[in-house]
Amino acid sequence: MTxxxxxIAASNDDDKAQRSRVEAASPRLRGRQLDDDDSxxxxxxxxxxxxxxxxFLIKLPNSPQTKxxxxxxxxxxxxxxxxxxxxxxxxxxxxxxxxxxxxxxxxEILMAEVPGDDWPLIIPGAIFEWNIGREVRDRQVRRVSDxxxxxxxxxxxxxxxxxxxxxxxxxxLLSEVNDYPTEYSS
Amino acid sequence: xxxxxxxxxxxxxxxxxxxFIGDFNPAIYQPSWFAAKGLMREAEAESAQVSMIHPExxxxxxxxxxxEVTREKFTITTxxxxxxxxxxxxxxxxFNILSQTPIRQMGINFDERLRFRSxxxxxxxxxxxxxxxxxxxxxxxxxxxxxxxxxxxxxxxPGLIVILANPxxxxxxxxxxxxxxxxxxxxxxxxxxxxxxxxxxxxxxRIMEESTDLLGKLIGNFVEQATFDDGSAT
Numbered sequence: 001m002t003x004x005x006x007x008i009a010a011s012n013d014d015d016k017a018q019r020s021r022v023e024a025a026s027p028r029l030r031g032r033q034l035d036d037d038d039s040x041x042x043x044x045x046x047x048x049x050x051x052x053x054x055x056f057l058i059k060l061p062n063s064p065q066t067k068x069x070x071x072x073x074x075x076x077x078x079x080x081x082x083x084x085x086x087x088x089x090x091x092x093x094x095x096x097x098x099x100x101x102x103x104x105x106x107x108e109i110l111m112a113e114v115p116g117d118d119w120p121l122i123i124p125g126a127i128f129e130w131n132i133g134r135e136v137r138d139r140q141v142r143r144v145s146d147x148x149x150x151x152x153x154x155x156x157x158x159x160x161x162x163x164x165x166x167x168x169x170x171x172x173l174l175s176e177v178n179d180y181p182t183e184y185s186s
Numbered sequence: 187x188x189x190x191x192x193x194x195x196x197x198x199x200x201x202x203x204x205x206f207i208g209d210f211n212p213a214i215y216q217p218s219w220f221a222a223k224g225l226m227r228e229a230e231a232e233s234a235q236v237s238m239i240h241p242e243x244x245x246x247x248x249x250x251x252x253x254e255v256t257r258e259k260f261t262i263t264t265x266x267x268x269x270x271x272x273x274x275x276x277x278x279x280x281f282n283i284l285s286q287t288p289i290r291q292m293g294i295n296f297d298e299r300l301r302f303r304s305x306x307x308x309x310x311x312x313x314x315x316x317x318x319x320x321x322x323x324x325x326x327x328x329x330x331x332x333x334x335x336x337x338x339x340x341x342x343x344p345g346l347i348v349i350l351a352n353p354x355x356x357x358x359x360x361x362x363x364x365x366x367x368x369x370x371x372x373x374x375x376x377x378x379x380x381x382x383x384x385x386x387x388x389x390x391x392r393i394m395e396e397s398t399d400l401l402g403k404l405i406g407n408f409v410e411q412a413t414f415d416d417g418s419a420t
Contacts, residue, residue, distance in 0.1 A: 065247060065252060066249060066250055066251060066252050066263075067235070067248070067249045068249050068265065069199075070199045070200075070265050071265070071269070072266070072268075073267070073268035115227060115229065116229075117227035117230075129271060133268060148272060150272070151224055151225055151275060151279060152225070152275040152279035152282075
C-alpha cells in the first residue's frame, strides 16, 4: 500500500488532549505530499477505508511552545525553610543568593507569596528556589517573582563528600580545642 | 581573505534540553500523570497545552517546559537556564518512578540563539567555522549551512561532546549554536536508566556550566580573530 500522508491540525480551543482519529476514515483528513521539513513528528499507523487497510504516516504539527518565550533571571535564591508559623500563615527561611554568591540571609515569607499547590510542601527543611527576573510571554515583558518548592531533591555524591570532609575538619578542630590546656584546666 | 573586527553577537535566547533514546510508552506522559505523582503542580497540569496524547506520540507544554515523547525518544526542553534545576529534578523524579523504562542513550544539550551585529560579522562567523578556500575550488559562492564537530570528553564519563552551528536562513544575522553532550549506556546488558539518572544527578550542573563556557569560548575566539578565509584571494 502506498503510504498516505495526512495532516492533523492541532486545536488549542479546549484543554483536553487531541485524540487521534487515525483509525477512522474521516473526510477531515486530507492527503498531502511529504516535504523536507523534519521539524514535525512522523507517526505511523493504519487507517481503514472502505474495508481496506492502508498504511499511513501522520505528520504532526510542532507541539506548542512553552508559554514563556524567555526568562532572564536577575536574581536567583536557593532557600530552606527553617520554621513555619501557621497562625500568621508565614514561614521563616534561610536564603542563599546564587546569582551574587553572597552570604546567607534570613527572611520571613508569607504563604500568600507561594502558589497554593506548593503549600503542602512548606515544612521545615524543605528546599525551594526563588527566581526574580524578566519574563517574555506573548511579546509582553513583565517582571516576575516565582517561588517554587523542589519536588525532588537529593545531595550529589560530591556534595556529600564535601560535607563529610568539612565535618571531619570541624571534629578535628573541636577535638584539638577540647585537648588544649587553658589557665582554668586543673 | 578578508579583515573584520567582529563584535560579540547578542544572545537572543537559550534552550536547555535532556533527550533520552530508548523504548517509551508515550501515552503515560500526560500532565495529569505528572501531577498525580506530585512531580508537577496541579494548576500547571490543568493549564498545560496538550498537542496530542497517543500511543505513538505525546506532546504538551507548560509555562516553562515542553515535553515530546515518541516510542523511541523522550525530549524535555526549557527556554531559560534559570529553570535548569527544576528540569533536572523533573526528569530524575519521573524516571525514578519509571525506572524500568529502557534508556540506551542520553543527550544533555545547551543551545544559544545569536544575533550578529552586522551581516558581515555573520558571514565572518561562517568563514571562521568553515574556511572557504577549499570549497571555493568546488562551488560557486560556498556558504555554510551547518557544521558539527565532535570531541572527546575531558571528564571520566564515557561519551562525546558535539558542537553544532547553523545559520538561521530565514533570519539573516542569526545563528544557533548547540553543545550536545552525548552519553551511551556503558553496560548494554543492563537497563541504562539508573546509570543515566545518577549521571544527571551528579554532573548535570557541571555539564551545563561547561557547555555554556564552551560556546562562550567559541564566540570569544571568533571575536578575537581578525582575518577570515572567505575563499577570495588575499
